[in-house]
Amino acid sequence: MTTLMDVKTGRKAVVAGIEGSGALRRRMLDMGIVPGVELEVMRQAPWGGPIQLRLRGYYLAMRRSECAQIAVAERI
Amino acid sequence: MDKVRIALIGNPNVGKSTVFNALTGSNQQTGNWAGKTVERRSGLAHKEGLVIELVDLPGTYSFTAYSQEEVITRDYILRDKPDAVLAIVDAANIERNLYLVLQLLEMTSKVVIGLNMLDLARSTGVDIKAHELSRILRVPVVEIVAAKGQGLDKLLQAAVKVGHSDALKSLSIPYPPELEEKIQRMEEVLKNTGLAKRYPLRWLAIKRLEQDPEIGQEWEVRAVVPVQAHADACCSTGNAVSYDLKSTEDLPGDVLLSELAQAGWGQEEMEMAFADAKYQYINQILPVFKSQVHSGLNLTEKLDQWVLSPIWGYPILTGIVFLAFWVSFILSAPLGDLVSQGMSGLAELVVGVMQGLSIPEVWQSLVRDGMFAGVGAVLAFVPQIAIFFVLYYFLQDSGYLARAAFLGDRFMQMLGLHGKSFFSLISSYGCNVPGIMATRTLEDPKDRLVTILINPLIPCVPRLGVMSAVTAAFFPGGQGALVLVSLLTISILLVMFSALFLRRAVGQTERSAFVMELPLYHLPTWRNILQLAWVRTYSFLKRAWTFILAASVIVWVLSSFPQGVPMNESWAGTMGSWLEGIGRPLGFDWRIMVAIVFGFTAKETTLSTLGILYGVAANASQSIARAMTTAMTGLGAYTFLVVYMLYIPCLATVVTTYKESGSLRWTAFGVAYNLLLSFAVGWLVVQGGHLLGLH
Ligand SMILES: Nc1nc2c(ncn2[C@@H]2O[C@H](COP(=O)(O)OP(=O)(O)OP(=O)(O)O)[C@@H](O)[C@H]2O)c(=O)[nH]1
Numbered sequence: 001m002t003t004l005m006d007v008k009t010g011r012k013a014v015v016a017g018i019e020g021s022g023a024l025r026r027r028m029l030d031m032g033i034v035p036g037v038e039l040e041v042m043r044q045a046p047w048g049g050p051i052q053l054r055l056r057g058y059y060l061a062m063r064r065s066e067c068a069q070i071a072v073a074e075r076i
Numbered sequence: 077m078d079k080v081r082i083a084l085i086g087n088p089n090v091g092k093s094t095v096f097n098a099l100t101g102s103n104q105q106t107g108n109w110a111g112k113t114v115e116r117r118s119g120l121a122h123k124e125g126l127v128i129e130l131v132d133l134p135g136t137y138s139f140t141a142y143s144q145e146e147v148i149t150r151d152y153i154l155r156d157k158p159d160a161v162l163a164i165v166d167a168a169n170i171e172r173n174l175y176l177v178l179q180l181l182e183m184t185s186k187v188v189i190g191l192n193m194l195d196l197a198r199s200t201g202v203d204i205k206a207h208e209l210s211r212i213l214r215v216p217v218v219e220i221v222a223a224k225g226q227g228l229d230k231l232l233q234a235a236v237k238v239g240h241s242d243a244l245k246s247l248s249i250p251y252p253p254e255l256e257e258k259i260q261r262m263e264e265v266l267k268n269t270g271l272a273k274r275y276p277l278r279w280l281a282i283k284r285l286e287q288d289p290e291i292g293q294e295w296e297v298r299a300v301v302p303v304q305a306h307a308d309a310c311c312s313t314g315n316a317v318s319y320d321l322k323s324t325e326d327l328p329g330d331v332l333l334s335e336l337a338q339a340g341w342g343q344e345e346m347e348m349a350f351a352d353a354k355y356q357y358i359n360q361i362l363p364v365f366k367s368q369v370h371s372g373l374n375l376t377e378k379l380d381q382w383v384l385s386p387i388w389g390y391p392i393l394t395g396i397v398f399l400a401f402w403v404s405f406i407l408s409a410p411l412g413d414l415v416s417q418g419m420s421g422l423a424e425l426v427v428g429v430m431q432g433l434s435i436p437e438v439w440q441s442l443v444r445d446g447m448f449a450g451v452g453a454v455l456a457f458v459p460q461i462a463i464f465f466v467l468y469y470f471l472q473d474s475g476y477l478a479r480a481a482f483l484g485d486r487f488m489q490m491l492g493l494h495g496k497s498f499f500s501l502i503s504s505y506g507c508n509v510p511g512i513m514a515t516r517t518l519e520d521p522k523d524r525l526v527t528i529l530i531n532p533l534i535p536c537v538p539r540l541g542v543m544s545a546v547t548a549a550f551f552p553g554g555q556g557a558l559v560l561v562s563l564l565t566i567s568i569l570l571v572m573f574s575a576l577f578l579r580r581a582v583g584q585t586e587r588s589a590f591v592m593e594l595p596l597y598h599l600p601t602w603r604n605i606l607q608l609a610w611v612r613t614y615s616f617l618k619r620a621w622t623f624i625l626a627a628s629v630i631v632w633v634l635s636s637f638p639q640g641v642p643m644n645e646s647w648a649g650t651m652g653s654w655l656e657g658i659g660r661p662l663g664f665d666w667r668i669m670v671a672i673v674f675g676f677t678a679k680e681t682t683l684s685t686l687g688i689l690y691g692v693a694a695n696a697s698q699s700i701a702r703a704m705t706t707a708m709t710g711l712g713a714y715t716f717l718v719v720y721m722l723y724i725p726c727l728a729t730v731v732t733t734y735k736e737s738g739s740l741r742w743t744a745f746g747v748a749y750n751l752l753l754s755f756a757v758g759w760l761v762v763q764g765g766h767l768l769g770l771h
Contacts, residue, residue: 023143023520027137028591030351031172032175035348043386045386046386046486048489049482052594056169057169058172058594058595058596059593059594059595061478061481061482061592063489063495063589
């Protein structure tokens with residue numbers, strides 16, 4: 001499975017699904033991360049820090065472990 | 077008089093507080109939702125002979141049962157049924173903002189939308205046709221720029237009008253057929269229950285399909301205290317509404333739910349399907365009212381290229397932190413001195429009058445050395461506190477603090493802390509009380525508890541003030557800076573150690589998380605910032621004439637009686653001699669021990685207590701610290717600084733810990749932990765110092 005973790009900085013990807021359950025998954029859904037939405041990886045904080053995404057016209061920061069829960073289909 | 081009740085909702089950071097402050101002015105009350113640690117603000121506005129009560133609900137992204145804030149917001153709308161709900165929407169981020177609005181429209185039709193941040197949206201080239209949006213959603217949409225006060229009158233008017241009218245036929249979001257079919261089946265099951273009479277059936281059915289745990293719980297509204305027209309503008313703890321869990325109604329529908337689950341529509345699929353459908357609908361209507369006129373230059377992106385850059389991000393962060401501390405400590409010093417001088421001048425004046433009235437010497441001493449010295453030593457910190465919080469809220473409202481959290485998250489992650497703990501720990505440098513209160517935004521109760529318990533290890537502004545006065549007396553010049561840096565390093569190392577240790581102690585096994593919006597940069601409104609900083613400064617001020625006045629008088633009494641004996645034979649001296657045993661391994665004399673005990677009321681008093689005990693005029697912190705140099709060695713002073721920095725912060729912090737954790741056991745644990753840790757580290761410092769041949 002390709003996850004958001006595999007998407008390089010500056011690239012875009014389309015969400016295929018979200019793994020996991022409970023509050024965290026629901027929070028991601030509420031923030032607009034649903035299947036079909038396009039995400040752009042803006043930048044990654046150094047030393048394994050969080051990742052900045054752009055989606056639906058706003059910016060979101062997430063840790064890498066959260067990004068690993070998001071399955072994507074990459075697009076250039 | 078006619079009264080209308082209007083609730084304000086919106087995503088975080090959309091300008092809700094700005095609208096609320098502009099409409100209510102100083103007619104505000106801040107408190108907590110009873111039984112829940114979520115802030116409740118309400119205020120009054122007057123318009124054309126009407127009294128309008130505005131209730132500012134917490135900023136949220138959704139209305140799930142996963143966080144207290146969301147539950148409170150939705151309970152208020154459904155159970156307290158305000159006459160109208162004002163939804164503030166960020167025009168620059170309308171897609172995600174409408175997601176909350178769609179959920180709102182499923183709960184009530186008495187909605188008015190305030191389309192805010194239009195200036196920002198236009199500058200990024202986004203054009204929004206308010207009338208089209210209004211036509212589609214079937215509710216009034218008013219264009220506003222809250223920061224400049226534009227359109228607010230119209231907004232209030234529209235809300236009042238909706239409040240007076242009957243419920244309208246609201247928009248019902250068209251879900252895809254496979255979901256629509258399930259909603260209808262669930263509606264069929266629920267339609268004859270008691271709940272269906274009180275709540276919108278469609279909303280109930282959707283929540284039941286999502287298996288929302290709060291649905292079916294019946295709450296009783298206990299006390300509703302109306303807001304007074306001229307209540308204390310600040311800080312009264314308006315215990316507004318309190319809910320009691322009355323009964324839990326077992327809702328029918330389990331059969332249907334398990335049937336659906338068998339067919340592959342479990343809770344997770346349902347949650348996903350409904351979120352997905354709402355966003356699909358938004359995408360479908362978006363082109364009707366939103367257009368990108370030009371691809372305007374995006375200030376946020378330009379700034380972020382520097383601010384979040386892997387190379388420049390950290391130097392900028394360090395620079396800003398340094399500047400913030402420099403301004404709140406060094407630049408504010410003359411102001412603090414001015415306050416000290418003013419207080420001692422005032423003391424002389426009062427004592428002069430007392431002499432004129434030939435009031436006995438003892439009373440004069442009580443006023444001068446007890447009351448004025450004690451309170452004055454604390455008031456001198458007011459400029460520092462105020463400036464720190466003005467800067468803090470400036471950074472928060474501008475959007476920079478979220479960036480700082482982004483950059484600092486690697487560190488938080490290493491400690492197993494939630495990303496949002498960052499905000500709590502930073503504001504603790506101002507004062508531990510708001511730092512602990514800031515943990516409210518953490519969803520996981522164990523994450524929250526760990527962060528609450530770590531907070532006291534962070535030295536607050538007043539503590540740092542006392543520390544720098546003592547440091548300056550013992551370690552002049554460049555040596556002093558080195559000492560302070562080493563102390564701050566010790567505190568950070570202990571924060572790290574404690575985070576890891578407390579996660580174990582609390583039994584936290586969940587991986588901590590961090591999902592945070594990085595808002596667009598805003599130029600903050602001064603009214604908001606000053607109001608927030610004032611709330612913090614005021615609660616500090618209030619302590620000066622309550623706790624601190626009382627503590628100063630008690631110290632004075634203990635050290636002045638029995639009269640005419642040397643200090644070490646006074647009551648304070650006797651008390652000190654009992655405590656000397658504890659202090660001996662650390663090289664503390666009885667005075668230090670007494671000061672440490674009294675520092676518990678408020679750590680700021682430590683200097684004035686020492687002043688009284690060393691018998692120096694206690695109005696200039698420098699002179700007190702200098703008096704200590706005759707009684708202590710350098711190593712002793714350093715040990716004192718370490719212990720002083722780390723032991724139980726103060727009564728207010730302990731009380732806050734108890735209120736926020738709701739557990740006497742964990743509060744006691746926290747106090748014991750701080751005491752043991754401070755003395756243990758102090759002892760290590762002494763031993764280490766001896767080994768190195770220091771004294
Ligand atoms: N450019 C612009 N900025 C605004 C406008 N309205 C508010 N702001 C700014 O947006 C920031 C956030 O405003 P707040 O009122 O604190 O937002 P809030 O919705 O109360 O945020 P929470 O307290 O997190 O719920 C502040 O810096 C405001 O000055 C506006 O119309 N235009």
